[in-house]
Amino acid sequence: xxxxxxxxxxxxxxxxxxxxxxxxxxxxxxxxxxxxxxxxxxxxxxxxxxxxxxxxxxxxxxxxxxxxxxxxxxxxxxxxxxxxxxxxxxxxxxxxxxxxxxxxxxxxxxxxxxxxxxxxxxxxxxxxxxxxxxxxxxxxxxxxxxxxxxxxxxxxxxxxxxxxxxxxxxxxxxxxxxxxxxxxxxxxxxxxxxxxxxxxxxxxxxxxxxxxxxxxxxxxxxxxxxxxxxxxxxxxxxxxxxxxxxxxxxxxxxxxxxxxxxxxxxxxxxxxxxxxxxxxxxxxxxxxxxxxxxxxxxxxxxxxxxxxxxxxxxxxxxxxxxxxxxxxxxxxxxxxxxxxxxxxxxxxxxxxxxxxxxxxxxxxxxxxxxxxxxxxxxxxxxxxxxxxxxxxxxxxxxxxxxxxxxxxxx
DNA sequence: TCTGGGGTCCTAGGACCC
DNA sequence: TCTGGGGTCCTAGGACCC
Numbered sequence: 001x002x003x004x005x006x007x008x009x010x011x012x013x014x015x016x017x018x019x020x021x022x023x024x025x026x027x028x029x030x031x032x033x034x035x036x037x038x039x040x041x042x043x044x045x046x047x048x049x050x051x052x053x054x055x056x057x058x059x060x061x062x063x064x065x066x067x068x069x070x071x072x073x074x075x076x077x078x079x080x081x082x083x084x085x086x087x088x089x090x091x092x093x094x095x096x097x098x099x100x101x102x103x104x105x106x107x108x109x110x111x112x113x114x115x116x117x118x119x120x121x122x123x124x125x126x127x128x129x130x131x132x133x134x135x136x137x138x139x140x141x142x143x144x145x146x147x148x149x150x151x152x153x154x155x156x157x158x159x160x161x162x163x164x165x166x167x168x169x170x171x172x173x174x175x176x177x178x179x180x181x182x183x184x185x186x187x188x189x190x191x192x193x194x195x196x197x198x199x200x201x202x203x204x205x206x207x208x209x210x211x212x213x214x215x216x217x218x219x220x221x222x223x224x225x226x227x228x229x230x231x232x233x234x235x236x237x238x239x240x241x242x243x244x245x246x247x248x249x250x251x252x253x254x255x256x257x258x259x260x261x262x263x264x265x266x267x268x269x270x271x272x273x274x275x276x277x278x279x280x281x282x283x284x285x286x287x288x289x290x291x292x293x294x295x296x297x298x299x300x301x302x303x304x305x306x307x308x309x310x311x312x313x314x315x316x317x318x319x320x321x322x323x324x325x326x327x328x329x330x331x332x333x334x335x336x337x338x339x340x341x342x343x344x345x346x347x348x349x350x351x352x353x354x355x356x357x358x359x360x361x362x363x364x365x366x367x368x369x370x371x372x373x374x375x376x377x378x379x380x381x382x383x384x385x386x387x388x389x390x391x392x393x394x395x396x397x398x399x400x401x402x403x404x405x406x407x408x409x410x
Numbered sequence: 411t412c413t414g415g416g417g418t419c420c421t422a423g424g425a426c427c428c
Numbered sequence: 429t430c431t432g433g434g435g436t437c438c439t440a441g442g443a444c445c446c
Binding site: 061076219248 | 411412413414415416417418419420421
């Protein structure tokens, strides 16, 4: 067995860097990517110029502005990031036979056994960074080592615009001085429990009695400890089909207005339906999410449908039905969301197949093959969006409010 | 000045079937 | 009249990731 060589490539301040790329006047300036609403929301991404003032991801926007009053706030544009992601993925794919994306801005690359072809790992790291910069004008950092954990921690340690290769055999020593909070898989909850046990560094975790970790944290604890010792055997696996597609929206102000909430749910459902059809997927399970203004309480209710769907109205009906079952109308609603899961390929030949027409909803199977419904409203909307973008057209029922944030590429 | 949006994985109980 | 054990699916919630 050859010694594993795994790289972790991580785009630097991805959303903020894309904003600076698309709007050259923002280059070199503190940029905060958040929502339209400066009242509610957190920082999704901050440029390094903004980070110099103490701004970081997940910080409330208002707090970020207080730290960096001259920062420029731009809205999140998921569609645009997905577009750039597709471009960057093509570069990643050239450098490794197996690539596992982890979100839009990072990926693991298994380059084991490619040394004869691509050169030593350190050179691959530099070449990959250079290729991304040359072809996209975006900066990335690349870390590497014998496992996913070491690769990821290395890319984090060399940010921004760095490369770092941890030599095989030195990983345990390199890891041990780091704080446990820096270890992927240890969030706020686990961190607090570990500190209460006197575990503060990765070295502490590596040396802690395994049986105690097992009794308190179960399998997860044992795996974390193995990783802390440099024993992380998780394989780099290529992305399969998506497991879920979701959309959610936090309102500028909490609302108990049933008509308003229903219209928002329809808009969210349309977005999820559109993305299902784009991906050629149907969903059997629909989950509605309701967050109350009171106490930030979050409720989820799901239903598995008799037939999988990619139809906007079917998704909306299922989701709204679940909202009604969970929502006490005396509570003002802060957020609504809808998620499609239990996904499978829709088996349609093409979105615009003139013969069968695209599938709206799986209906009764004929000879075991789901039959497509004839083209309807969804397909008319999709066809317009295909040419002019998602924002180009919307339902009359949704015209009462301004459109929510863009999912399109512009 | 409270707390976005889009994901994955895990646990645990109950239904249901064999 | 009392009550097995395994497997799978569904639902709700939680931790964690970027």
